[in-house]
Amino acid sequence: PGLLLGVVLGGFCMLFQGGDVGGIFEAIHYGVEAASGHEMVDSLLSGGGMDGMMWTISLIMCALTFGGVLESTGMMQTIAGTMLEKAKSTGSLVLVTVLSCLFVNVLCADQYLAIALPGKMFKDEYANRGLAPRNLSRALEDSGTVTSALVPWNTCGATMASFLGVATFAYAPFAFFNLLSPIVTTIYGFTGFSIMTMEEDPASPEFKHKMKLKKSPRELEEYIANYQARTRMAD
Structure with missing residues (x-):
């Protein structure tokens, strides 16, 4: 709602300043080019538009499509079944969950899929072992959510690199929280600490x-x- 309201108000202001409907749609698609005479101000105010984000949007669409194919064909379930055969303890189950999230983040290139697919795959296994759902939720967040920003071709990594102007592999060594979270949650699984x-x-x-x-x-x-x-x- 906030973004839509901003677009509507921006269009109204443009019409009030003498613009036309064609100019509004051109700004929505291609963005705007400020010409204030100050280079720093122009760099802050220029840009935007759907065209500038089309690469990231297309990456998201491709990732969701690919993830849907993997899920509907049962490929992920087959992979999960093979991995669960090795997960005999609670710690190994948490480790398998973490590795699955990392695998989906790299393969499917989307954070949402890295949470949703492993969550669906392992939900019943956690319940069968008498483990509270919050254990699965924490494993998904500590691996699927935070590591997506460390993959350059992932939608999160691509978006952050685009916004920050810094390559993903350049800031990755300093993202201590993102790097340590999967390790910590795996240690919790093997030690039983905070496992409910x-x-x-x-x-x-x-x-x-x-x-x-x-x-x-x-x-x-x-x-x-x-x-x-x-x-x-x-x-």
């Missing part, structure tokens, strides 16, 4: 069933509400 089971997760039915044996329904709801409030404050 279904019975320990207040949002899960298993936890509610277990707590019903110890608390009244009202006490249970109060406990869950207090826990969620503390979690939001911590975030």
